[in-house]
Amino acid sequence: MKIIYAGTPDFAVPALRALIQSSHEVSLVLTQPDRPAGRGLKLKPSPVKSLALEHGIPLLQPETLKDEAVQARIAAEHADALVVAAYGLIIPATVLSMPRYGCYNIHASLLPRWRGAAPIQRALLAGDKETGVTIMEVVPALDAGAMILRGTLPITEHDTAQTLHDGLAEIGAELMLQAMDKLEREGRLEAEPQDESLVTYAQKLQKAEAVIDWRKNADELSRQVRAFNPFPVAHSTLKGETCRIWMAQAVSGTAEPGMIASVDNGILVGCGHGLLRIDELQLPGGKRLQAKDFLAGNPLCPGDRFGS
Numbered sequence: 394m395k396i397i398y399a400g401t402p403d404f405a406v407p408a409l410r411a412l413i414q415s416s417h418e419v420s421l422v423l424t425q426p427d428r429p430a431g432r433g434l435k436l437k438p439s440p441v442k443s444l445a446l447e448h449g450i451p452l453l454q455p456e457t458l459k460d461e462a463v464q465a466r467i468a469a470e471h472a473d474a475l476v477v478a479a480y481g482l483i484i485p486a487t488v489l490s491m492p493r494y495g496c497y498n499i500h501a502s503l504l505p506r507w508r509g510a511a512p513i514q515r516a517l518l519a520g521d522k523e524t525g526v527t528i529m530e531v532v533p534a535l536d537a538g539a540m541i542l543r544g545t546l547p548i549t550e551h552d553t554a555q556t557l558h559d560g561l562a563e564i565g566a567e568l569m570l571q572a573m574d575k576l577e578r579e580g581r582l583e584a585e586p587q588d589e590s591l592v593t594y595a596q597k598l599q600k601a602e603a604v605i606d607w608r609k610n611a612d613e614l615s616r617q618v619r620a621f622n623p624f625p626v627a628h629s630t631l632k633g634e635t636c637r638i639w640m641a642q643a644v645s646g647t648a649e650p651g652m653i654a655s656v657d658n659g660i661l662v663g664c665g666h667g668l669l670r671i672d673e674l675q676l677p678g679g680k681r682l683q684a685k686d687f688l689a690g691n692p693l694c695p696g697d698r699f700g701s
Contacts, residue, residue: 394473394577397492399423401439404558405478407566408499409441412476413448415570417577421470425481426454458488467491474576476569477531486533494576496531499565501558503527503543505587507595508536513557515595516548517620520612523547524557526565528572530584539584542568550615550642553622598625605629607650607700611643611667618669629699631676636699639681640673651700656693659684 394417398409401424412419422445430437438446445452455463468491475496477484489496502512504527509515516524525545530538544564546557576582603625605614618627618641626637629651648654648663655661659670675681676691 394418394494394573395420395470396573397421397423397467397470397472397475398441398478399475399480399482399484400441400478401425401481402479403440404501404562404565405480405499406440406444407562408476408478408569409444411566411570412573413444413450415573417573419445419448419450420472421453421467422450423453423455423458423467423480423482426456455482458482458485464488464491474573475531476573478565478569484531489531489533494580494582497541497569497572497582498529498531498536498538499569500527500529500536501561501565502595503545504529504536504540505589505592507593509595510597512595513561514554514598514620515593517552517554517557517616520616521548524561526561526568528565528568537587539586541572541582541584544568551619553619553640555623600625603627605638605700607663608665611664611669614664614669615641615643630701631699632697634676637675637681638671638673639675641669641671644668644670651698653693653695653697653699655695656684656688660688660693662699 396412396417396419398412398419400409422441424439424441427436427438442452453466464487467488472492474494475492477496478499503525507515523545525543527540528542529540532538546560546564572582603621605627618638621627622639628635628637646654646668648668650663650665652663653660654663654668659672661668661670672684673681674687
């Protein structure tokens with residue numbers, strides 16, 4: 394089949410790579426315009442653009458898909474399908490109607506749970522036992538299309554948003570390729586409508602959510618730390634400086650909220666219930682360090698405090 398692929402960040406790379414390596418033809422890639430990045434704020438291509446260039450696939454990087462010239466370029470492809478993965482732009486109904494067999498999205502949750510911008514992080518924060526990927530029809534409403542395929546991924550106590558992101562991207566690639574192969578064979582895909590009574594929304598992350606409140610229980614804080622790794626990174630004050638906490642686990646024990654109880658095996662800090670064992674942290678201007686390496690250059694002792 395002739396496929397147009399729309400995606401932008403790292404999450405969208407495995408599926409594009411899988412389609413490139415398949416018997417299908419990716420005839421056009423849509424990705425967001427290059428954005429300033431790094432200290433020099435130089436324009437940086439998206440990961441999807443880099444892969445497309447590597448394989449010589451034509452690119453389109455519009456600021457909007459509402460432009461008539463852009464729509465004419467997409468229509469000129471006469472594509473069989475449009476595949477979408479974390480593209481980041483609204484796709485107008487006019488464009489959705491263009492591909493012969495429709496438009497299909499890779500969404501990083503088990504729909505109808507966690508529609509929206511941050512499904513991976515919200516699943517972790519909520520304490521979900523599993524997450525997954527849903528291949529769905531693209532409709533004008535947010536993540537509301539009928540479901541084609543779903544694949545699950547357990548959430549462990551050691552998972553971060555990054556580890557789940559990487560696992561889900563690979564599952565999404567595998568499922569989308571299965572869907573496109575079936576679409577080519579049968580000319581249609583069976584779809585199950587979402588149960589609207591089970592819908593939850595994954596609101597976009599706010600940096601203010603990354604501040605640690607030591608009065609919360611240790612399990613909740615462990616999930617917060619892991620959900621905000623690698624962005625926006627959970628943090629607390631330590632001796633007047635902002636300390637970023639990259640990895641932490643809940644353990645049993647008791648201490649006042651924010652007070653360091655022990656530094657023998659990680660840095661154990663009191664919470665509303667239980668202790669949080671900080672395993673990896675970072676001070677301003679410094680590197681991310683394992684707790685034992687951090688303590689070698691920044692001595693702490695029981696009774697010292699995180700937070701105000």
